[in-house]
Amino acid sequence: MKTYDAVLLVSFGGPEGPDDVIPFLENVTRGRGIPRERLAAVGEHYMLFGGVSPINGQNRDLLEALRRDFGEHGVDVPVYWGNRNWDPYLRDALAQMRDDGVRRALCVVTSAYASYSGCRQYREDLAAATAEVPGAPALDKVRHYFNHPGFVAPTVDAVVDSLAALPEGAREGAAIAFTTHSIPTGMAAAAGPEGGAYERQHRAVAEVVAAEVARRTGRAHRWDLVYCSRSGPPTQPWLEPDVNDHLEALHGEGVPGVVVAPIGFVSDHMEVVYDLDTEARETAERLGLPYQRAATVGTDPRFVAALRELVVERDEAEAGARPARPAVGALPPSHDVCPVGCCRNLRGPRPALCGRD
Ligand SMILES: CC1=C(CCC(=O)O)c2cc3nc(cc4[nH]c(cc5[nH]c(cc1n2)c(C)c5CCC(=O)O)c(CCC(=O)O)c4C)C(CCC(=O)O)=C3C
Numbered sequence: 013m014k015t016y017d018a019v020l021l022v023s024f025g026g027p028e029g030p031d032d033v034i035p036f037l038e039n040v041t042r043g044r045g046i047p048r049e050r051l052a053a054v055g056e057h058y059m060l061f062g063g064v065s066p067i068n069g070q071n072r073d074l075l076e077a078l079r080r081d082f083g084e085h086g087v088d089v090p091v092y093w094g095n096r097n098w099d100p101y102l103r104d105a106l107a108q109m110r111d112d113g114v115r116r117a118l119c120v121v122t123s124a125y126a127s128y129s130g131c132r133q134y135r136e137d138l139a140a141a142t143a144e145v146p147g148a149p150a151l152d153k154v155r156h157y158f159n160h161p162g163f164v165a166p167t168v169d170a171v172v173d174s175l176a177a178l179p180e181g182a183r184e185g186a187a188i189a190f191t192t193h194s195i196p197t198g199m200a201a202a203a204g205p206e207g208g209a210y211e212r213q214h215r216a217v218a219e220v221v222a223a224e225v226a227r228r229t230g231r232a233h234r235w236d237l238v239y240c241s242r243s244g245p246p247t248q249p250w251l252e253p254d255v256n257d258h259l260e261a262l263h264g265e266g267v268p269g270v271v272v273a274p275i276g277f278v279s280d281h282m283e284v285v286y287d288l289d290t291e292a293r294e295t296a297e298r299l300g301l302p303y304q305r306a307a308t309v310g311t312d313p314r315f316v317a318a319l320r321e322l323v324v325e326r327d328e329a330e331a332g333a334r335p336a337r338p339a340v341g342a343l344p345p346s347h348d349v350c351p352v353g354c355c356r357n358l359r360g361p362r363p364a365l366c367g368r369d
């Protein structure tokens with residue numbers, strides 16, 4: 013590596029026991045206007061899993077896989093880990109990095125798409141953490157990787173496997189429901205440099221995955237982009253349709269089966285294990301609709317390699333080279349540095365790193 017002397021895996025964080033749940037939810041929702049009832053309901057989802065979010069274990073696995081992959085490919089920098097909302101916090105990771113002599117580090121965020129929640133809020137929290145740690149390293153962030161071949165290829169395999177796992181009579185006519193986190197429509201309108209990037213990027217992934225799945229199965233499956241995990245007050249519009257309503261609609265149209273592909277998540281977060289594997293599955297069971305949930309990329313070696321390639325790509329670009337920037341589907345590779353106003357914070361500006369503003 014030429015420019016960077018460390019990589020920082022930046023994630024959301026999650027509770028690791030019952031006593032963590034409420035303080036974690038307070039961290040996440042501070043100043044976000046989430047109704048009390050919604051918070052209580054989400055707290056119960058965590059309690060169904062012993063108060064333990066799956067996300068930290070998944071990040072530990074990813075960290076280990078990244079370190080191994082880096083070692084096997086001569087990428088000779090340490091990999092640190094910090095979260096926005098739970099221990100290990102970003103500020104602790106930055107303090108450790110400083111103490112270890114790290115001057116300039118490259119962030120890999122466990123969120124593949126643009127939006128305030130998926131990008132700028134991470135950048136703002138990196139700025140806040142840096143402000144708390146005198147001598148913290150300078151930070152950059154790798155480009156959005158939703159259309160990187162190493163994200164798309166395992167997603168294609170996962171959908172093909174899930175179609176094959178449906179009962180025979182449901183397979184041929186099965187629909188694919190590409191599913192992501194709902195966000196307020198105002199946030200969606202402000203996503204990316206020109207707005208609308210959250211939906212556009214998901215649609216591009218869905219399109220390219222569906223086309224490759226059709227090539228593999230010999231059948232063009234009907235597909236839709238749908239949403240889960242809505243919160244916020246009922247009066248505030250969020251992206252729709254909700255996955256549960258969509259299952260009702262598919263059933264009403266006589267669709268014989270469905271594969272839910274959670275393309276909005278890089279691993280089996282609580283939204284996946286509760287909102288999809290528990291709630292949406294129950295909806296499908298009530299309807300008698302055969303249902304399979306496709307795997308997330310997790311620690312698929314192709315995804316881990318993609319993250320390493322993104323690190324090397326950026327390192328080379330910073331050193332003045334013009335590396336290849338692999339991307340599949342309708343959209344070009346994303347920017348390295350967020351332009352001014354990218355994923356605007358509708359509540360007003362806060363300092364953010366890794367961008368022009
Ligand atoms: C786009 C998006 C991603 C994907 C990008 C990314 O990965 O970052 C994401 C990820 C995640 N969201 C998570 C958890 C929560 N998100 C909440 C609330 C919200 N999320 C939002 C959006 C997103 N969220 C929004 C617009 C809100 C409303 C409040 C606000 O405007 O900020 C709440 C509060 C309760 C509720 O309202 O649901 C919780 C507990 C976890 C951890 C899961 C685990 O433990 O496995 C993860 C990975």
Ligand SMILES: [Fe+2]
Nearest residue numbers: 040129193241
């Ligand atoms: Fe969230």
